[in-house]
Amino acid sequence: MTSIHSRARARLLTLAVAGAFSLNPFNPGFSAAAPAAAPAPGVDAALEQAIDRVFPALVRIFVLSDNPEGGRIEKLPSAGSGAVISDDGYIITNHHVAGKARHLVCRMFDGEEIEAKLVGTDALADIAVIKLDLSHRKHKSRLAVAKFGDSDKVRVGDTVLAMGSPMAVSQSVTKGIVANTSLMMSDLMGDSSMQMDGENVGSLVRWIGHDAVIYHGNSGGPLVDLHGQIIGINEVGLASLGGAIPSNIAKSIAEQIIKNGQVNRSWTGIDGQARPKSLKAERGVLVGGVIAGSPADQGGLRPGDVITEFDGVKVNAEIREDLPNYNALEMSTPIGKTVTITALRDGHEKKFQVKTAIRGRAVNTDLEFKDWGMTVRNFTMLGAIERKRLSTDGVEVTSVEPGSPAAAAIPALDGGDVIVAVEGRPVKNTEDLRRISAELLKDVTTGQRPVKVTFERGVSQYLTLAKLPHRETPPEESARKPGLQLILQPVGTELAEALDIKSGVRVAFVYPGRATDKAGIRVGDILTRFDGDPIRCQQPEDVGQLLGRVRKYKIGAEVEFELLRGKETRKVTVALEADGPPVDELKRYKDRSFELTLRELTEMERVTQRIPAAIKGVRVDEVLFAGWASLAHVRTGDLLMAIDGTPTPDVAIVEQLLTAAADKKARQLVFFLRRGVHSFYAELEPSWDSTTGQETAKK
Numbered sequence: 001m002t003s004i005h006s007r008a009r010a011r012l013l014t015l016a017v018a019g020a021f022s023l024n025p026f027n028p029g030f031s032a033a034a035p036a037a038a039p040a041p042g043v044d045a046a047l048e049q050a051i052d053r054v055f056p057a058l059v060r061i062f063v064l065s066d067n068p069e070g071g072r073i074e075k076l077p078s079a080g081s082g083a084v085i086s087d088d089g090y091i092i093t094n095h096h097v098a099g100k101a102r103h104l105v106c107r108m109f110d111g112e113e114i115e116a117k118l119v120g121t122d123a124l125a126d127i128a129v130i131k132l133d134l135s136h137r138k139h140k141s142r143l144a145v146a147k148f149g150d151s152d153k154v155r156v157g158d159t160v161l162a163m164g165s166p167m168a169v170s171q172s173v174t175k176g177i178v179a180n181t182s183l184m185m186s187d188l189m190g191d192s193s194m195q196m197d198g199e200n201v202g203s204l205v206r207w208i209g210h211d212a213v214i215y216h217g218n219s220g221g222p223l224v225d226l227h228g229q230i231i232g233i234n235e236v237g238l239a240s241l242g243g244a245i246p247s248n249i250a251k252s253i254a255e256q257i258i259k260n261g262q263v264n265r266s267w268t269g270i271d272g273q274a275r276p277k278s279l280k281a282e283r284g285v286l287v288g289g290v291i292a293g294s295p296a297d298q299g300g301l302r303p304g305d306v307i308t309e310f311d312g313v314k315v316n317a318e319i320r321e322d323l324p325n326y327n328a329l330e331m332s333t334p335i336g337k338t339v340t341i342t343a344l345r346d347g348h349e350k351k352f353q354v355k356t357a358i359r360g361r362a363v364n365t366d367l368e369f370k371d372w373g374m375t376v377r378n379f380t381m382l383g384a385i386e387r388k389r390l391s392t393d394g395v396e397v398t399s400v401e402p403g404s405p406a407a408a409a410i411p412a413l414d415g416g417d418v419i420v421a422v423e424g425r426p427v428k429n430t431e432d433l434r435r436i437s438a439e440l441l442k443d444v445t446t447g448q449r450p451v452k453v454t455f456e457r458g459v460s461q462y463l464t465l466a467k468l469p470h471r472e473t474p475p476e477e478s479a480r481k482p483g484l485q486l487i488l489q490p491v492g493t494e495l496a497e498a499l500d501i502k503s504g505v506r507v508a509f510v511y512p513g514r515a516t517d518k519a520g521i522r523v524g525d526i527l528t529r530f531d532g533d534p535i536r537c538q539q540p541e542d543v544g545q546l547l548g549r550v551r552k553y554k555i556g557a558e559v560e561f562e563l564l565r566g567k568e569t570r571k572v573t574v575a576l577e578a579d580g581p582p583v584d585e586l587k588r589y590k591d592r593s594f595e596l597t598l599r600e601l602t603e604m605e606r607v608t609q610r611i612p613a614a615i616k617g618v619r620v621d622e623v624l625f626a627g628w629a630s631l632a633h634v635r636t637g638d639l640l641m642a643i644d645g646t647p648t649p650d651v652a653i654v655e656q657l658l659t660a661a662a663d664k665k666a667r668q669l670v671f672f673l674r675r676g677v678h679s680f681y682a683e684l685e686p687s688w689d690s691t692t693g694q695e696t697a698k699k
Contacts, residue, residue, distance in 0.1 A: 046226040050161060051173055053228030056109050056144030057084040059091055060165040061116075061130070061220065064103035067626065068366035068375035071401025072595075074626030075102065081164035081171075081221030082106070082130070083146040083230060085254065089132030092254045093220030094235055095121045096196060098128045100365075102687055106130075109171055112138055120257035123197040123362065124204055124265075126235055126245060127253040128220075146222060149229030151246035154181055154208060162212035162234055162242060164221025176212030176242075182321050183209035183243050194236070198362030198383065204331070206324050207243030208232045214242040249328075265331040267359035267382075269294020270301065272326055274317040281344055284308040285317040285326050291385060299354035301343065308349075309342035331359065362386075366398050367430050370592050371437060371469035373404020374413060378429045387418075393428045394418040394456070401470075405448070409466040413455060420461075421454035441469055472590045481551040483579030485514035488546070490537045491526065501564060504528040505537035505546065511607055519574045521563065528569075529562035550576065580604070588621060589655045593662040594669070594684060595627025596620060598640060598654050616649035617641040617674065632682040634671060641679070642672035 059082045067074040080097030084090070091106065098104060099121035106116050114132045121128035132143075158178045165171050185194060185202055194201040208223060214234050223232035223244040232244025256263045269291035275281060284306035290296045307315055307326075311333060315326050333339060338355045364377045379392040387396075397417045400406045406413040413419075419427050422436045440451055448467040455462055487509035496503060504526040510517050521527075527535050530549065537543055553559060555578050562571050580603040588599035599621045601611070617639040623630050640648050643657045661669050665688040670681055 047159075047161075047175070050224055050226050050228040054083065054146045054161075054163060054222060054224045054230070055171065055173065057146035058082075058109050058163050058165075058171045058221065059084060060107040060168065060171060061091070061093060061097060062105040062107070062168070063098055063101050064631070065098075065100040066102055066366070067100065068368070068398050069626075071368075071373045071375060071399050071404055071406065072624065072627070073366065073368040073375060075628065075631055076626050077631060079165065079168035079217055080219045081217065081234070083163070083222045084132075084143050085146060085148070085230075086258075087143055087145060089116075089134050089143060090119070090254070090258055091116065091130045091132065092222075092233060092250060093128050093130065094233065095123045095126045095128045096235075097220040098130050099123060099197070101130070103685075104130055106132060109144070110139075120261040120263075122253050122257065122263045124199040124201065125249055125253045125263070126196060126201050126205070127233065127250050127257070129254050129257040146224075147229050148247045148251045149225055149227060149231045151208065151231050151248045154178055154225070154231050154246075156181060159226055160208075160210050160212055160231070161224040161226075162210065162214050162218060162221065162244075163224060164214065164218035164234060166215035166217045168217050174213040176210045178208060178210050179241055180209030181206075183207040183238075183241070184321050184324075198386075202324070203327050204324050205235075205245050205249060206321060207236065208246055209238075209241050209243055211241060218242075264335060265359040266333040266335050266337070266356035267295070268299075268330060268354055268356055269296040270307075270330070272307070272317065272323060272330075274320045274323060275306065279306070280347075281306045281308075283314075283316045283318075284344060285315050285323070287343070295354045295357050296341075296352075299341070299352045301341065301352055301354070302345070305343040305345050305350075307341055307343045309340075311337075311339035311341075330356075369433070369437070371441060372406045372466065373401035373470045374406040375399045376419070376430055376433065389418075393426075394420045395427055395430055395433050397455075404470050405466040405468050409453065409464040411462055411464050413453070413464065413466070414457075416457070418456040419453060420456055423452050424454075437468065444469065447471075470592070472588070480555060480578040482553055482555045482557070482576035484547065484550055484574075485511035485516050485577065485579070486521065488527075488537065488543045490539055490542055492538050496538075499526065501526060501528065503534055503536040503538075504564065505535050505543060507563075509608075511603065515574050515577045519561075519572045521561070521572060521574070522565070524565070526564040527561050528564055529560075531559050587651045589651045589658075590622075591655075591658045591662075594629050594658055594686065595624040596629040596634060597622040598651055600651055601639075611639070611674075615639070615641065615674065616647060618648055618651050618654055620673075628684045628686045629671075629682075632671070632684045634673065634682050634684075635675065637675070639674040640671055641674055644670050645672075 061080050061082050063078050065076050065078060067076050080093055082091040082093035085092050098118055101118050104116040106114050114137055116130040116132050119129040119131050156178050160176055160178055162174045184206055210223065214237055218234050221234050222230040223234055225231045231247045233250045234242055234244045236243040253263055270287055271289035272285045273288040275286045287301055287303055287305040287307060289303050290301050309315065310329055313329055317323050317326055333356050335356055335358045338353055341352045341354055343350055360382060361380050362382045364380055366375045366377045368375050375398045376395045377398055379394060379396060381392060384392045397413050397415055399415050400413055419433065421427055425436055427433050440449060448471060451466050451468050453464050453466050486507055489506040489508045491504050491506055507521060507523055507525045510521055510523060529535060535546060537546060553576055555576055557576050558573050559576060560571055560573050583602055586600045588597060590597040598618045601619050620634060620636055620638040620640055623634055623636050642648055646657060648654045669684040672681055
């Protein structure tokens with residue numbers, strides 16, 4: 001999963017999130033929980049009871065997440081933790097664990113694996129809810145369910161248990177005490193918040209600090225008290241301290257997600273902050289700023305006002321740690337409610353009427369446009385405000401693939417640009433862009449179509465020309481030239497003295513069955529003359545000069561070599577043959593669905609890698625990072641010999657098979673591969689969008 005810590009605070013802040021997993025992870029073995037036994041002498045009975053109540057509800061979550069990068073939606077494997085919170089299979093975890101998931105597999109405490117789906121997520125509180133697909137469950141026994149406790153009752157010094165799967169290993173428990181009940185990021189970290197998908201988590205959450213050991217992979221796992229209740233959801237690690245989202249926040253967020261699929265919050269446009277020491281007000285929240293056109297702006301509030309009461313509730317922020325309480329109060333107000341805000345202005349109390357608006361998300365989900373070679377997203381209200389845009393119209397470019405139509409346009413599109421029109425037709429959102437693109441390209445079967453694109457960059461509006469769709473240009477064949485079909489070794493001065501020769505080039509390899517082999521040239525021969533002229537090859541570049549001389553002849557021309565074999569001088573005549581096509585002229589196929597490029601083998605590759613003539617296949621020439629082929633452990637240099645049992649002796653057959661698999665949206669695709677002397681099967685498991693045929697997150 002993607003990391004959410006920035007370089008500025010990387011040395012101090014470490015997220016408790018695992019870094020690697022497989023969609024088909026091996027089972028390292030597990031022991032099903034034995035019936036509860038009496039505690040051993042000296043073991044705390046309360047501790048045993050707390051573990052027995054929550055541990056069976058603990059799950060290890062294997063995640064395949066979407067990550068926009070380089071003009072593509074990368075599929076990143078990762079892992080985290082969670083806990084079952086309902087009989088019907090709802091699980092609570094972190095947004096940064098599962099919030100961008102397209103595929104989820106949960107391993108239960110007894111080792112059973114169950115697929116799950118993302119129900120909803122909330123980046124601001126870093127909470128996500130997923131749900132087990134119990135229809136395929138092997139065991140029909142009732143799920144173990146963990147219960148929430150009251151985080152407001154937690155006190156410094158309380159004993160707590162951190163449960164989870166550090167580094168994606170088996171479910172584990174560590175013990176510690178509560179160190180702080182209102183933990184926040186320090187100003188010394190450079191950025192006092194924790195940013196996640198455009199949200200400032202610290203603006204809403206004050207963590208429960210504790211010293212129960214957590215590590216990458218513990219994220220989303222429960223922090224448990226000695227009553228066996230969840231009092232927090234582990235999220236961050238700060239040196240030797242862990243930070244957990246208080247259960248009262250986590251429970252409320254989870255309930256809203258389960259009910260509505262999302263969290264709806266109110267927004268006023270007030271940027272509140274703690275009162276500076278120089279401010280003479282005895283209590284209240286300082287209005288640091290008011291967004292232009294926001295409900296607060298329309299209600300008359302101004303920077304410098306000090307809010308003392310919000311909708312009948314007295315508020316105060318003497319220090320920064322007090323602000324999350326005020327923010328939570330404001331955001332939890334019913335959307336559209338007109339609230340009375342009491343504030344001090346120049347020492348005088350004033351009342352303001354403010355009608356709250358819906359807040360929405362900070363940023364929208366990124367989408368991949370393969371024909372363009374870019375990822376884009378729609379604007380949210382907050383996102384448009386941050387970009388100082390007058391509306392949410394337009395499509396924001398978030399990343400561009402090098403060499404793609406978006407990158408090759410002049411001027412090139414780049415991350416942060418906003419597409420507002422294509423061929424003069426307004427583009428208000430990604431649906432407009434996808435529809436217009438499909439209409440423009442519906443009759444384009446070969447070549448590319450120039451498309452005029454209007455986009456904004458800062459305050460400027462530009463017009464560019466993009467050639468769609470994203471399609472590989474077939475290589476042009478060059479005129480065939482003769483070659484020697486030999487691998488040659490330069491003979492330096494010292495080696496020449498040792499061989500007692502003046503000059504020459506040594507034969508290191510002879511391609512079997514080719515003209516030089518038929519003429520009788522052998523490994524170890526020293527070629528001393530070419531058509532009567534001395535051969536001087538002391539450096540690698542000298543070999544290139546010799547081959548250049550050969551290429552000046554016509555194919556079929558007969559040339560004479562003088563060679564030294566041992567002490568014997570010989571002359572051989574070679575009828576020059578054409579070299580095989582160079583790599584850049586070989587037929588290749590770039591599959592954008594399964595995200596790999598394949599090409600024919602060169603003669604040199606087959607010979608030098610000792611690939612038997614009976615073994616037919618095509619070379620995997622490129623595997624895109626975090627693509628479907630990459631996730632199945634396909635690697636550059638592999639030899640693809642079959643797809644779903646059908647042999648793949650050439651690129652044309654591979655293209656047919658992969659195109660057909662994409663057309664029918666195959667759920668699995670099995671590659672039979674050779675790597676070195678070993679062969680193996682790799683299973684690709686793409687997910688597909690039902691309307692566009694492109695891969696997308698499962699709903």
